[in-house]
Amino acid sequence: MISLVIKRLQRYEGWxxxxxxLCLVTGLYLGLIASPPDYYQGEVVRIMYVHVxxxxxxxxxxxxxxxxxxxxxxxxxxxxxxLAHAAAGISAFFTAxxxxxxxxxxxxxxxxxxTWDARLVSFAVMFLILAGYLMMRTFVDDPERExxxxxxxxxxxxxxxxxxxxxxxxxxxxxxxxxxSMRGVxxxxxxxxxxxxxxxxxxxxxxxxxxxxxxxxxxxxLLQAKKGRLLSHAHVAQSGPQVGSQPSSAH
Amino acid sequence: MSFFRVIHWVAWKDLISEVRSRETIxxxxxxxxxxxxxxxxxxxxxxxxxRQLIAGIIWVAFAFTGMIGLGKSFxxxxxxxxxxxxxxxxxxxxxxxxxxxxxxxxxxLLVEIILFPMFVIFFNLDVVEQLPLLLLIFVLxxxxxxxxxxxxxxxxxxxxxxxxMLPILLLPLAVPVMIAAVEATRGALSASPLDLYQxxxxxxxxxxxxxxxxxxxxxEWIVDS
Numbered sequence: 199m200i201s202l203v204i205k206r207l208q209r210y211e212g213w214x215x216x217x218x219x220l221c222l223v224t225g226l227y228l229g230l231i232a233s234p235p236d237y238y239q240g241e242v243v244r245i246m247y248v249h250v251x252x253x254x255x256x257x258x259x260x261x262x263x264x265x266x267x268x269x270x271x272x273x274x275x276x277x278x279x280x281l282a283h284a285a286a287g288i289s290a291f292f293t294a295x296x297x298x299x300x301x302x303x304x305x306x307x308x309x310x311x312x313t314w315d316a317r318l319v320s321f322a323v324m325f326l327i328l329a330g331y332l333m334m335r336t337f338v339d340d341p342e343r344e345x346x347x348x349x350x351x352x353x354x355x356x357x358x359x360x361x362x363x364x365x366x367x368x369x370x371x372x373x374x375x376x377x378x379s380m381r382g383v384x385x386x387x388x389x390x391x392x393x394x395x396x397x398x399x400x401x402x403x404x405x406x407x408x409x410x411x412x413x414x415x416x417x418x419x420l421l422q423a424k425k426g427r428l429l430s431h432a433h434v435a436q437s438g439p440q441v442g443s444q445p446s447s448a449h
Numbered sequence: 450m451s452f453f454r455v456i457h458w459v460a461w462k463d464l465i466s467e468v469r470s471r472e473t474i475x476x477x478x479x480x481x482x483x484x485x486x487x488x489x490x491x492x493x494x495x496x497x498x499x500r501q502l503i504a505g506i507i508w509v510a511f512a513f514t515g516m517i518g519l520g521k522s523f524x525x526x527x528x529x530x531x532x533x534x535x536x537x538x539x540x541x542x543x544x545x546x547x548x549x550x551x552x553x554x555x556x557x558l559l560v561e562i563i564l565f566p567m568f569v570i571f572f573n574l575d576v577v578e579q580l581p582l583l584l585l586i587f588v589l590x591x592x593x594x595x596x597x598x599x600x601x602x603x604x605x606x607x608x609x610x611x612x613x614m615l616p617i618l619l620l621p622l623a624v625p626v627m628i629a630a631v632e633a634t635r636g637a638l639s640a641s642p643l644d645l646y647q648x649x650x651x652x653x654x655x656x657x658x659x660x661x662x663x664x665x666x667x668x669e670w671i672v673d674s
Contacts, residue, residue: 271670319624326621334618337609347604350667351618354597357663358622361656365625368648369632 200277204416207409215406221399228392236389242306247392249299251400252292253321259289259404260324264356267349277416279345282352283335284411288404290328297321316367323362327355341419455540459548464555466525473521477560481514485567499572504635507568508627511561511587512594516616518556519598522549523606532606536672546599546668550661553595553602561587579637586637589653590630596660597622603671629653 229247236243266282269275300318301311312318331351338344467473488506492498526532535545565583569576576583601618605611629649636646 323621323624330614330618330621334605334608334614337614338607339609343607346670346673347608350600350604350670354600354660354663354667355622357659358625361625361652361659365628365652368652369628 200275200416203277204413207413211406211409214402214409218399218402218406221395221402225392225396225399228395233388233392239307242303243389245299245303246389247396249296249303250393251397252296252299254397255400255404256289256292256296256321256324258401259285259292259408260328260356260359262408263289263352267352267356270345270349271353276341276345276419277412279348280415280419281408281412282345282349283415284408286328286331286348286352287411288407290325290332292400292404293321293325293328297325314366314370316363316370319366320359320363324355324359327351327358331355452541452544455544456548456551459545460551460555463522463525463549463552467552467556473518473525473556474560476521477514477517477556478563480517481510481560481564482567484510484513485564485571489571494572496573499574500639501635503568503572503574504631504638506572507565507634508590508630510564511557511591511630512620512623512627514560514564515557515591515594515598516619518560519553519595519602519619520605520612520615522553522599523602524611527606532672542669542672543665545672546603546665549603550595550599550664553599554592557591557595558587561591574638575640576638579640582637582643583634586630586633586650586653589650589657590626590633593626593630593653593656593660594619594623596657596664600664600667600671603668625652625656629656 225247230244233244235241263282263285266278266285270278270282297318300321304313305311331348334351335344335348338347485506488510492502494502523532526535538545565587568574598615598619601615605614605618608614629652633646633649633653636643636649
């Protein structure tokens, strides 16, 4: 099972990475050069071509993390744990990037870096949950226990996010400007095309990162296991009875 | 032993050992007292400002105090390998969770009930008519904090840096509880009509039910060895 997954990942990751690069370059050209500036927001709107796909991909990555966590608890397959770990790291990165680009967009548009809006707070909480998740993983010694705790944490956090969103929405309802300018008024083809190309590009980029990172985490774990085995062998050779010490004549 | 007897005995064991040692409740109480003092130094409040800020101050004090109680809940089981006994015992794990949850809820509520008069005295509040409602808010919000808190306490006690990790993991998840508790408490303290803030009580109830069920299920994965 594991070797099959790793082989598949190795075979297709180049294609996915290439497609992601192609989409992102095309999308950046369409978004930054070919499309006209927005009627209301001017040139500032162009950051949306990066910001919106980043936010979507961050949520997609958390979705993958959630699915992989459930799958891990069900099947206890170590490679799925590596997949979840990889998705969590990428999701944390994309969430942070979405928060930063959103702030840069909000300053000229809303005239503030930050408001306590439902989406902003949900994303900030999501980032904190993911940061806690990644931190917690470094504090567990036993790999099997680490995977189990991490899966539980990801599932509990996933259930929390909608409640966070609704509670902040009731608490501060300030996000109207966003939905009007993005959905009601100005979602024409000129914006939609570059946006969907960039969304596809970021989704493919996420797929590529996920493949590479999953392999990397798997190999790291393998290396640790082999190191541990070597060390325990050395320990046995030093202190244990002389089992394997007879010189073999085959060499 | 039946399911409910396990809940009863796990909670009873924690309460008895607390009555004998008085470690958790006294440390929670004095810590919360210090939090109240620090807050009254950091904001110079008149009556008007106090009414605006007090709900937030109450819940910051309660949440941080709760961290101490929750952290101690499973840390106490480390002595004499009690945690391993809980893991290998044939009792249903969900019942152990509910017992622990009950004990934590009782500890936190006790401390809150002792502390609340301090707030009333220090910040000069009028609360007599609102007391039943405030008690309901305290129960719902504290229950919410203890559901995930008890689960994460069991998780963090078995890893390194557990004192740091419990608040880092718990507080982001507790954001809805904190918002709802602060808003409901502010509504009750300012004696505004219940219609204006009953949605927060509903939100607390939803959070409590969702996370009691989820933690009840997840606890099995946490203590499984």
